[in-house]
Each structure stands twice: as structure tokens, then as C-alpha cells.
Amino acid sequence: MRYLTAGESHGKQLTTIIEGIPSHLPILNDQINESLLRRQGGYGRGRRMQIEKDLVEITAGVRHGYTLGSPISLVINNDDFKHWRNIMGENPIPDDEEVRRTISRPRPGHADLNGGMKYGHRDLRNVLERSSARETAARVAAGAVAKVLLSELGIKVGAYVREIAGIVSSFDESMTLEERVEIAEASPVRTLDKKAEKEMMDAIDQAKKEGDSIGGVVEVYVEGMPPGVGSYVQYDRKLDSRIAGSVVSINAFKGVEFGIGFEAARRNGSKVHDEIAWEESHGYYRKTNRLGGFEGGMTTGMPLVIKGVMKPIPTLYKPLQSVDIDTKEPFAASIERSDSCAVPAAGVVMEHVVAFELARAMMEQFPGDYFPRMKQAVEAYREEVRSF
Numbered sequence: 579m580r581y582l583t584a585g586e587s588h589g590k591q592l593t594t595i596i597e598g599i600p601s602h603l604p605i606l607n608d609q610i611n612e613s614l615l616r617r618q619g620g621y622g623r624g625r626r627m628q629i630e631k632d633l634v635e636i637t638a639g640v641r642h643g644y645t646l647g648s649p650i651s652l653v654i655n656n657d658d659f660k661h662w663r664n665i666m667g668e669n670p671i672p673d674d675e676e677v678r679r680t681i682s683r684p685r686p687g688h689a690d691l692n693g694g695m696k697y698g699h700r701d702l703r704n705v706l707e708r709s710s711a712r713e714t715a716a717r718v719a720a721g722a723v724a725k726v727l728l729s730e731l732g733i734k735v736g737a738y739v740r741e742i743a744g745i746v747s748s749f750d751e752s753m754t755l756e757e758r759v760e761i762a763e764a765s766p767v768r769t770l771d772k773k774a775e776k777e778m779m780d781a782i783d784q785a786k787k788e789g790d791s792i793g794g795v796v797e798v799y800v801e802g803m804p805p806g807v808g809s810y811v812q813y814d815r816k817l818d819s820r821i822a823g824s825v826v827s828i829n830a831f832k833g834v835e836f837g838i839g840f841e842a843a844r845r846n847g848s849k850v851h852d853e854i855a856w857e858e859s860h861g862y863y864r865k866t867n868r869l870g871g872f873e874g875g876m877t878t879g880m881p882l883v884i885k886g887v888m889k890p891i892p893t894l895y896k897p898l899q900s901v902d903i904d905t906k907e908p909f910a911a912s913i914e915r916s917d918s919c920a921v922p923a924a925g926v927v928m929e930h931v932v933a934f935e936l937a938r939a940m941m942e943q944f945p946g947d948y949f950p951r952m953k954q955a956v957e958a959y960r961e962e963v964r965s966f
């Protein structure tokens with residue numbers, strides 16, 4: 579199972595093609611649209627999100643609300659395109675830098691300079707258009723399909739914000755996924771802590787006022803993964819490693835932690851490893867979940883707890899120093915319309931990116947072109963490992 583995306587930030591549309599989803603999985607546009615709408619929300623986003631109304635069109639692979647087993651193609655229009663037709667070169671236009679909105683002052687922290695050198699683009703807009711996190715809408719669409727597959731198998735995935743600009747939320751860790759998601763979705767910054775919520779919103783306002791940007795930490799929480807998904811036998815089959823790679827592939831994500839994460843380096847083993855127990859009703863479980871649901875590149879059957887670190891947005895209204903690539907003179911970096919904090923939205927992106935990796939791992943372990951057959955295999959495996 580894999581997917582590819584295409585599309586420029588201010589181009590006509592974004593496209594996602596997913597291959598490997600089995601047949602007879604019920605999929606509705608609304609399920610994907612709900613995810614897209616969630617990604618657009620969150621306190622701290624810029625004006626672009628008021629222009630866009632992300633809605634998916636399923637153009638292949640689904641008939642009468644069920645997958646066919648053939649590639650699924652998903653399209654999202656960029657409503658902003660109507661303002662960018664000339665700039666994006668829909669029609670040939672004179673070689674006028676003003677009209678093209680050519681960029682020659684790379685922004686520190688964005689892809690502009692490295693991308694320009696690599697692809698030989700002296701107009702750095704050609705880099706910006708594809709390196710923009712607009713692309714994450716297409717990734718969320720793919721993840722929304724994965725979430726439907728997981729949900730049909732009894733696996734639920736959610737996300738919330740743990741930290742913004744050093745303000746850390748605290749909450750009752752015994753809460754279920756459903757409880758966490760309900761609170762997060764009612765919060766403008768998708769956090770579970772009312773006190774932290776207010777401070778986070780103030781920090782976003784302050785950053786915006788100062789022309790600056792801020793980052794944070796989001797957490798994805800997953801219930802219902804059976805134990806033993808992934809593998810220890812080959813480096814590229816380790817599920818935690820695949821998840822880490824996919825999380826860091828999200829724009830501006832710089833790190834991943836599982837469970838207590840980096841804190842494990844500072845504790846003795848007896849305060850890190852999770853003791854094993856067994857009960858007739860639900861088989862093996864861990865008395866704690868400090869390792870966040872992974873051992874040996876495989877799931878343990880405990881909830882997955884995965885944190886992703888997002889750096890502050892690189893485009894600053896109070897720009898950093900850069901160099902104009904035409905004159906080689908020092909200049910302030912280009913100012914593009916921008917978010918000041920996209921951590922709440924990025925949590926939704928991470929949720930969907932992780933969901934896709936989990937669905938991919940499930941499809942590898944329980945191959946089935948026909949979804950009901952796959953579901954049966956998953957249920958039989960759950961039963962088998964309960965009494966192992």
C-alpha cells in the first residue's frame with residue numbers, strides 16, 4: 579500500500595493516488611472532508627485558511643460508496659488558484675518579475691535556497707510552491723482513507739497538542755482516546771488542559787504581534803492495534819522506525835518520541851520497561867506503557883503514544899537576514915503570507931500520516947484484496963494471540 583501526491587500550493591488542485599486499499603471497504607466523501615476540515619482549523623493560522631474550503635472529489639477507485647481494489651484518486655481544489663492564475667502561469671505571460679511574483683531572497687528555515695540550488699530554479703517561487711505545507715491536505719486525504727480501514731478493524735487514531743512555545747499541557751493520562759479527542763476537538767488549540775490553552779493562545783497572539791512564529795509538540799494516540807504488528811527481522815520492517823520517518827517527513831517536524839521518549843535516557847531500566855501480565859478476558863498486557871506501545875519494532879498491544887516536534891514556522895513578518903541570490907547582497911528574507919503557529923493543524927496532519935503507516939503495516943501483515951477476508955484474518959489473529 580502506498581500513495582503519491584501532486585500539486586503546487588497556489589496551483590489548480592492537489593491530487594492523491596492511493597494504491598493497495600482492498601475492495602469492499604465503505605468510503606464516503608464526508609469521512610475525508612471531516613478530516614480536511616479539521617486540518618484547516620486551529621488557532622494561529624493565516625488568511626489562506628479563510629480562502630480555502632477543502633473538499634475532496636473521489637475521481638477513481640470507489641463506486642457506490644465502496645472501494646473497488648483499484649487505485650483511489652482524490653482531488654482537492656485550491657480555491658485560491660483564481661487569484662494566482664497569472665502568477666502560476668496558466669497562460670503565458672510576459673517575463674515580468676512583478677507579475678510572476680518572482681522570489682530571490684530565500685527564507686531561512688524554508689526549502690527556498692537548497693531547493694533552488696538543487697533544481698536550478700532562480701525564481702525560488704518554483705521551490706516554495708511544492709515545499710509548502712499545502713501538500714499536507716493531500717496527505718490528510720490519504721490518511722482519512724487509512725483511518726476508515728483501521729476503524730473497521732477496531733483501531734482508532736487521534737491527536738492533540740501537548741506543548742506550544744514551551745507551555746506544556748497536563749492531563750489525566752488514564753483518559754481514553756475518545757475522551758481525549760472530545761476535549762481536543764472543542765479546544766481552539768486542540769489541547770486537553772484549559773489553563774494551558776489560554777496561555778498557548780496568548781503566546782500565539784504575542785508571537786503574531788511581534789512578527790514572529792512558534793512551534794510545539796503534538797501527540798498521536800492509538801487504541802486497538804493488535805500486538806506483533808511490524809517486525810524485528812529486518813530494519814526496514816520495524817514499525818516504529820517507519821512511523822518516525824513518516825512523522826519527520828511532515829513539513830517543519832524535527833523529532834519523534836515514543837512513550838516517555840528521550841526521558842528513557844535518564845532513567846534506570848526498572849523505571850522504563852513495562853512489566854508483562856495476562857488475564858483471561860483480554861490476554862497479555864503491560865502494567866505500564868512507558869515505551870508507548872512498541873518493543874522490537876513491533877506493537878505490544880498497548881496504546882501507541884507518539885509525540886512529534888514541530889519547529890516554529892520559517893516565514894517571519896519580521897524577517898531574518900538572508901542574501902539576494904541575484905545581487906548576492908545581504909537582504910531581509912522574503913515575506914510571504916504565513917501562519918504564525920500551525921501546531922494544532924499539524925497534529926491533525928500527524929494523526930493521518932501515522933494512520934497511513936499503521937494501515938500499511940496491517941495490509942502487509944494481513945494481506946487481502948477483499949476487505950471482509952482481511953478483517954476475518956485480523957479477528958482470527960487477535961483471538962490466537964490472546965491465548966498464546
Ligand SMILES: Cc1cc2nc3c(=O)[nH]c(=O)nc-3n(C[C@H](O)[C@H](O)[C@H](O)COP(=O)(O)O)c2cc1C
Pocket residue numbers: 624687688689709710711714828829830831889891892893915916917918920923924927
Ligand atoms: C500545517 C502546516 C502549516 C505550515 N504553514 C507554514 C506557513 O504558513 N509558512 C511557513 O513558512 N511555513 C509553514 N509551514 C512549515 C513549512 O512548510 C516547512 O518549514 C518548510 O516546508 C521547510 O521544511 P522543514 O521545516 O521540514 O525543513 C507549515 C507546516 C505545517 C505542517
Ligand SMILES: C=C(O[C@@H]1CC(C(=O)O)=C[C@@H](OP(=O)(O)O)[C@H]1O)C(=O)O
Pocket residue numbers: 587624625626627630709710711712713714715829914915916917
Ligand atoms: C496553504 C496551506 O498552508 C500554507 C503552508 C505554507 C508553507 O510555507 O508551508 C505557507 C502558507 O501559504 P500561503 O502563502 O498560500 O498562505 C500557508 O497558508 C495549507 O495548510 O493548506
